[in-house]
Amino acid sequence: AHLWLGITVSVFVLSSAKMLVFFTVAAGLALIVLFFLRERFPYFFQDCAYMLRNVILAVRMLKCRKSKPFYSIVDRFLDAASRHPSKVFIHFEGRAYSYGEVDKQSNKVARALQAEVRLQEGDSVALFLANEPSFVWTWLGLAKLGCPVALLNFNIRSKSLLHCFSCCGAKVLLTCPELLDAVEEILPTLKEQGIRVFILADSCSVPDIVPLSVKISQASDEPLSPALRSNIHIRTTALYIYTSGTTGLPKAAIVTHERVWAASFLLFACGATAEDIIYVNLPLYHSAGFLIGTAGAIDRGMTVILRRKFSASQFWDDCRKYNVTVMQYIGETLRYLCNTPKKDNEKNHKVRMAIGNGVRSDVWSEFLNRFGDIKVRELYAATEGNIGFINYTSKIGAVGRRNILQQLIFPHTLIKFDVEKEEPVRNSDGLCIKAARGETGLLVGKVTQRSPFIGYAGNKQQTEKKRLRDVLKKGDLYFNTGDLLRFDEENFVYFQDRVGDTFRWKGENVATSEVADILSMAHCVLEANVYGVKVEGHEGRIGMAAITLKEGEDFDCSDTYKQVSNHLPAYARPRFIRIQPCLEMTGTFKMKKVKLVEEGFNPAHIEDQLYFLDTDKRTYVPLTEEIYRAISSREIKL
Numbered sequence: 001a002h003l004w005l006g007i008t009v010s011v012f013v014l015s016s017a018k019m020l021v022f023f024t025v026a027a028g029l030a031l032i033v034l035f036f037l038r039e040r041f042p043y044f045f046q047d048c049a050y051m052l053r054n055v056i057l058a059v060r061m062l063k064c065r066k067s068k069p070f071y072s073i074v075d076r077f078l079d080a081a082s083r084h085p086s087k088v089f090i091h092f093e094g095r096a097y098s099y100g101e102v103d104k105q106s107n108k109v110a111r112a113l114q115a116e117v118r119l120q121e122g123d124s125v126a127l128f129l130a131n132e133p134s135f136v137w138t139w140l141g142l143a144k145l146g147c148p149v150a151l152l153n154f155n156i157r158s159k160s161l162l163h164c165f166s167c168c169g170a171k172v173l174l175t176c177p178e179l180l181d182a183v184e185e186i187l188p189t190l191k192e193q194g195i196r197v198f199i200l201a202d203s204c205s206v207p208d209i210v211p212l213s214v215k216i217s218q219a220s221d222e223p224l225s226p227a228l229r230s231n232i233h234i235r236t237t238a239l240y241i242y243t244s245g246t247t248g249l250p251k252a253a254i255v256t257h258e259r260v261w262a263a264s265f266l267l268f269a270c271g272a273t274a275e276d277i278i279y280v281n282l283p284l285y286h287s288a289g290f291l292i293g294t295a296g297a298i299d300r301g302m303t304v305i306l307r308r309k310f311s312a313s314q315f316w317d318d319c320r321k322y323n324v325t326v327m328q329y330i331g332e333t334l335r336y337l338c339n340t341p342k343k344d345n346e347k348n349h350k351v352r353m354a355i356g357n358g359v360r361s362d363v364w365s366e367f368l369n370r371f372g373d374i375k376v377r378e379l380y381a382a383t384e385g386n387i388g389f390i391n392y393t394s395k396i397g398a399v400g401r402r403n404i405l406q407q408l409i410f411p412h413t414l415i416k417f418d419v420e421k422e423e424p425v426r427n428s429d430g431l432c433i434k435a436a437r438g439e440t441g442l443l444v445g446k447v448t449q450r451s452p453f454i455g456y457a458g459n460k461q462q463t464e465k466k467r468l469r470d471v472l473k474k475g476d477l478y479f480n481t482g483d484l485l486r487f488d489e490e491n492f493v494y495f496q497d498r499v500g501d502t503f504r505w506k507g508e509n510v511a512t513s514e515v516a517d518i519l520s521m522a523h524c525v526l527e528a529n530v531y532g533v534k535v536e537g538h539e540g541r542i543g544m545a546a547i548t549l550k551e552g553e554d555f556d557c558s559d560t561y562k563q564v565s566n567h568l569p570a571y572a573r574p575r576f577i578r579i580q581p582c583l584e585m586t587g588t589f590k591m592k593k594v595k596l597v598e599e600g601f602n603p604a605h606i607e608d609q610l611y612f613l614d615t616d617k618r619t620y621v622p623l624t625e626e627i628y629r630a631i632s633s634r635e636i637k638l
């Protein structure tokens, strides 16, 4: 018995010693593995944290999808309003509007409108409003009635405005006094079509435009029955948001409730919380300001500091005044901030995160230098697209990072693209060819049940143009983003150019955004817009840049030459420079190129100063009529 006991005890001792050794070894191994992962995969933990947030979001999305009745962003707003009715929802021009107030105001708007027109669930209404709190509560009111809302760009006029309005099939247009002139201009056509027009004003001198403000203030603020929107589900149209249209007329992207949720989740995915205060100075008619910023704030229950429009000089004062912690940017706005005169207190603010897209790496670095340690979350996504990336690791220059989870859930790929023909390269079987790692390719996202491509309202042809079939297999279907991207060895994603912006010269592709980055590093250059122009008797297009100069600077021919010749291959150097007082932008600060391309480089037709890169003299020289003639007659070889 003793023997047995001895054996048992020793086995036990032995095994616990073994266990101890085992645990020590295991812990050691785990540490080594973690250390290895950190060394070998420096982004492992950030990837995990990001994926975890995505899993949480996927679960929330699933819940929304399954819930009956459907739980929309409006329900989320109502929950926020009942949880913290007195919390400030919107700060605007010195006045604060609480969640409770906005809720009541939206009830009044909905009731006032309903008394005027019999709006049914599913009837579209177009909003042509400025960036004001009324934009938000009018939308909320309509959403409570189950009406899809078209967000018209308040910069567009006449034919373009009519086109956008007609796309969404609305029978009602709502506007504000500031935009009255624009509406009056198209009123005869609207009347012909039997469209009802309302204005958020106490009175209106134009006979066919009905003032609504008095009726709104007299309407009851009682909650509206959820039964009014009982047929809404995740695939119902919630909004129409218009593409910015750097070329041609804008297209109305159909935004379903699913998309609204996906975009509203981005603030959370980037790590924003209810305590954050977001500064929205982008137009509310676009996804960035409306969905990511405002709807995202509703999802988190945050406070929004709303501005009529972006102002570089007011920016940091506003951030300090309102304790802003999260800011949004788009296209060139970060550059505008960097171009403001330096101040001593510019690192004195609470902004911790900037969310947006389209920043170039030179501006990114400068922005961090000037304004301190702000996490820049560069996003890549299109309103109508079915794929996006987020830069959640702060790697400068990258628009994001792909991970396995995303690849599984939202299959996407880069395919080889022929810039000349502006179409994907296909093999002998008629299928597209995957771009090699590190190679620039066209981003396409597989259209699946989970990642649908809904398309554009009232525009079958444009919708079809964005569809790409027979990509990797016969009969498959992808969404063509129209963007050229590159994935590097570490899975970082880099935006290269938009299809159509990239041009070909001497058999090489020139990415205009890269050239613009280099050019704007020349000390005299403020901003650069790069494009390709046709030259008689040459294939492809040659590089040209429209630039603006820094205040008090003249165009420095030799420095600019040094800059482009040191950093760019010969074929990518802009051979022509056009000095402009300012660059023409779209409503979302994207540079307009089409007109510049058409105008070309003939000094007889262009009033702006023009320069020519003279390869013999190794500098830029003024582009004279002689030089122009010599180029046309091919005395000067390009």
Ligand SMILES: *[C@@H]1O[C@H](CO)[C@@H](O)[C@H](O)[C@H]1NC(C)=O
Residues within 6 Å of the ligand: 321, 322, 323
């Ligand atoms: C900003 O924060 C400070 C200190 O935390 C506070 O005193 C101030 O009232 C805040 N400002 C606003 C507009 O909330």
Ligand SMILES: *[C@@H]1O[C@H](CO)[C@@H](O)[C@H](O)[C@H]1NC(C)=O
Residues within 6 Å of the ligand: 364, 374, 375, 376, 377, 378, 391, 392, 393, 394, 395, 396, 397, 398, 399, 400, 493
């Ligand atoms: C990602 O964000 C960080 C800062 O948050 C930035 O330094 C980095 O450049 C970004 N990457 C890209 C590709 O933009």
